[in-house]
Amino acid sequence: MPRVIVDVLPKAEILDPQGQAVARAMGRLGVSGVADVRQGKHFVLDVDDSVDDAELERIAETLLANPVMEEWVVRREGNGGQ
């Protein structure tokens, strides 16, 4: 069964408090060399062959991401691996 990955991130101009919290925690824990962190969502969908790219885009836009605040990338994985 084809596997589809959808990665969702806050838009560049949108504040990302989760990512900032991670970046601050790194500083406290002595991790250096990380200039910026942004945090988003990672979805793995197992879909039928009947689901085409347009349907995937509709799913991402309406169910997985908030188009006002987030951007997303849909990609298909040919093999069954992650």
Place this chain on the structure above:
Amino acid sequence: MPRVIVDVLPKAEILDPQGQAVARAMGRLGVSGVADVRQGKHFVLDVDDSVDDAELERIAETLLANPVMEEWVVRREGNGGQ
């Protein structure tokens, strides 16, 4: 500045209530053809050249994922694109 992606997912044997909620919502909204959804976290890190793979693995294991319940993949992106 090198960009690093870390994708975190609940382990296969761990219940994923977020993914299940998305899958159920799809059913209610008339989306068919999606057999399974799993939801995790997607991190984008801007790191210095000084940060090596071992350090990235340590960051992922201690700060970005919970090794008891989650698995993760670290990958470097050579270019500046997402």
